[in-house]
Amino acid sequence: MGRVSCMANILLIKNRKREYTDHFLAVSPPLGVLYLAAYARDKRPGKDVFTIVDERVYAKTSREWEAYLKDLRPDVIGFSSMSIEQDQVDYLLPVFKRALPQAKIVIGGPLASSSGAGLLDEANIDFVVKGEGEIPFTGLLEALDGNEDYPLDRIAGLAFRDDSGSIIDNPPSKNRADLDALPYPAYDLINLQDYVGRDRMTPVRTSQLYAPLFTSRGCPYHCIYCHDIFSGKFRAMSAMRVVDEIEHMINAYGVHEFEVYDDIFNLDKQRVKDISAEIKKRGLETCFTFPNGVRGDILDRETLEALKDMGTVHMAFAIETASPRIQKVLRKNINLKKIRENISIAADLKIFTWGFLMMGLPQESRRELWKTIWFAASSKLHGAYFFPVVPFEGTELAQKYEEAIESDGEKRLWDYFSPEGALGAVGPRELAIMHSLAFFLFFFNPWRVYLIYTSGVAPFRRLVSLALGLVRYIAVDKVFYTLKTKARKVFKFRITPRTA
Structure with a gap:
């Protein structure tokens, strides 16, 4: 393996999906690469120069990428990629290797964790970092510097080809980063203003500067559709460390609004109360949204x-299905009565509630699909997303339904909002119709309009804009996406994303 220079020039890229439905392109600061850069700078002071490019904000054509790379000349290029972004990674790899054949290309993120060493079948990939990236990525930089204390075959979670071409796939480490000791994310490498006013994970976005928070890792539940990047062991920052970071963001960047990305922020109820009390004690003015981070049935009124x-002004409730039988199949095992009760409490507290529900689940009957739609429509949820089930590679769901991953011998280009396949009793065409009906029945309901109008959480014009966006999605985007998918299969083409 070649060595990088003593002062390594490192480019970290947050990828985007190559094909997408414009209205639902959620863009938020790329926390994963911000932590990578911060950790490496902390452990290797003065050895690296980092540049971060977020493709979702600054999209480039292949020619623009070639010119950019030849000007920047990075020694190491790291891609942080979701599984649904693999089509963009596949598109960029030959472009990057053609522009800088000597640069080392590293793949990380959920794509690397789910696909693992199999990604090395692509000749343009040099290294794959699986699982939590801070420790193995920093170890890789040391190894590329020639540090003999970091032999490549002993860096846990790293996969690569040795000099003979054989794949070395190191198992993940049980030694994970101490969350309280992590440096703050390297926000100096991006412009937070780039993310203001864009669609993001929180559907009731504001025009305020905001930053993501990731205060815990791991989840003790074992849902079959979920990636296992952080392992099943729950690890959390202390309440003091969380509030220290919040105060730092307020003082250093003027950020008062935070979007929490934990898998299960509320697993430790006392920690939640301690964080709340410490924020109040320090007199910090804060606003929180939880587009992902809570398990709804273990909440209670006090929490x-x-x-x-x-x-807190917004909270997502991941219900998935209203069928107790399918809950067991998924191993989600949500207490449906309790989560409905907590949705009502949150709504009464003027927290804008949003539901996540899945359609086309394994063994799901038509009756169970309608039951899920009715659960959402009859609840106090202010909004909801109905997602066609996506069996991502590397999940237990994909392993059990492997045939669903491929279509005509090729991997499906899954989309969170447009069904291409179905695992239950309802076929893809009927599922697509029911998917549109679910949105229509949920949102075009006078009682729902009243709940949204009286929520007092977001400007009403923003909520109207969101509703009109959903109408456009149902009436236009889904039709266009379906036609585009069929055309792609017939003519074997892909649409290049527009530049920003």
Whole structure:
């Protein structure tokens, strides 16, 4: 393996999906690569120069990428990629190797964790970092510097080809980063203003500067559709460390609004209360949204009130299905009665509630599909997303339904909002119709309009804009996406993303 220079020039890229439905391109600061850069700078002071490019903000054509790379001349190029972004990674790899054949290309993120060493079948990839990236990526930089204390075959979670061409696939390490000791994300490498006013994970976006928070890793539940990047062991920052970071963001960047990305922020109820109390003690003005980070059925009124006291204005509830039988199939095992009760409490506290529900689940009957739609429509949820089930590679769901991953011998280009396949009793065409009906029945309901209008969480014109966006999605985007998918299969073409 070649060595990088003593002062390594490192380019970290947050990829985008190559084909997407414009209205639902969620863009938020790329926390994963911000942590990577911060950790490496902390452990290798003065050895690296980092540049971060977020493709979702600054899209480039292949010619623009070639010119950019030849000007920057990075020694190491790291891609942080979701599984749904693999089509863009595949598109960029030959472009990058053609422009800088000597640069080392590293793949990380959920794509690397799910596909693993199999990604090395692509000749343009040099290294794959699986699982949590801070420790193995920093170890890789040391190895490329020639540090003999970091032999490549002993860096846990790293996959690569040795000099003979054989694949070396190191198992993940049980030695994970101490979350309290992590440096703050390297926000100096991006412009937070780039993310203001864009569609993001929180559907009730504001025009305020905001930053993501990731205060815990791991989840003790074992849902069959979920990636296992952080392992099943729950690890959390202390309440003091969380509030220290919040205060740092307020003082250093003027950020008062935070979007929480934990898998299960509320697993430790006392920690939630301690964070809320410490924010109040320090007199910090904060606003929080939880587009992902809570398990809804283990909440209670006291915890919800603590969340409200710290400034929570939005919370997502991942219900997935209203069928107890399918809950067991998924191993989600949500207490449906309890989550409905907590949705009502949150709504009464003026927290804007949003539901996540899945359609086309394994063994799911037509009756169970309608039951899920009715659960959402009859609840106090202010909004909801109905997602066609996506069996991502590397998940137990994909392993059980392997045939669903491929179509005509090729991997499906899955989309969170447009069904291409179905694992239950309802076929893809009927599922697509029911998917549109679910949105229509949920949102075009006078009672729902009243709930949204009286929520007092977001400007009403923003909510109207969101509703019109959903109408466009149902009436135009889905039709266009379906036609585009069929055309792609017939003519074997792909649409190049527009530049920003």
